[in-house]
Amino acid sequence: MIVILYVSVAVIAVAFLILALSVSRTLRSVDSTLNSVSKMLDGLENQLKGVTQETAELLHKTNELAENIGEKTKELNSVVYAVKGIGSSIETFNQSLKKITTTVGSQLEKNQNKISQAVQWSQVVKQVLDKWKRKEESPAAQTQNNTVSESRGSIERARN
Incomplete structure (x- = not known):
């Protein structure tokens, strides 16, 4: 053992x-x-x-x-x-x-009415000046009378 x-x-x-x-x-x-x-x-x-x-x-x-x-x-x-x-x-x-x-x-x-009148007057003045220039250029007096009468007619138309 x-x-x-x-x-x-x-x-x-x-x-x-x-x-x-x-x-x-x-x-x-x-x-x-x-x-x-x-x-x-x-x-x-x-x-x-x-x-x-x-x-x-x-x-x-x-x-x-x-x-x-x-x-x-x-x-x-x-x-x-x-x-x-x-x-x-x-x-x-x-x-x-x-x-x-x-x-x-x-x-x-x-002012449209006044403006149109002013335009018409300026056209009349221009026409008068143009006719006056033509008058000075042409010696005929008859042309001068025609210009004045046309200017008056334009002024009358513008007033109407």
Whole structure:
């Protein structure tokens, strides 16, 4: 029986040795895996630092751009207000021009009779001057008498 006991202890010792070796191999494998994961995390951390810096720069540039756009918008607003003022001025000018046109048209209608008389008188004066010029060019006195009588007839027609 003691032999069985020694054999059992020997089997247990061998099993413990095999277990210790297996655990050792597993721990080495886990160690290499953890080292690989650690290196990968270090690389990710460095990349994340780079991304964080780029994100901060991008955010800074975005803020500058937003500020610049705000300034440009304010400047553009003043231009829009100026154009609006010009549009209002042009509209007022157009209204004034319409009023003047309407007034001139109504005055023309009111004075149409006077205008036609003035045109008729100017035609008579022109005829008289033309006849007078012809009279000076032609020595015949008879032509002169005809001119005067025609002028009188034109004046009479204009009065009617």
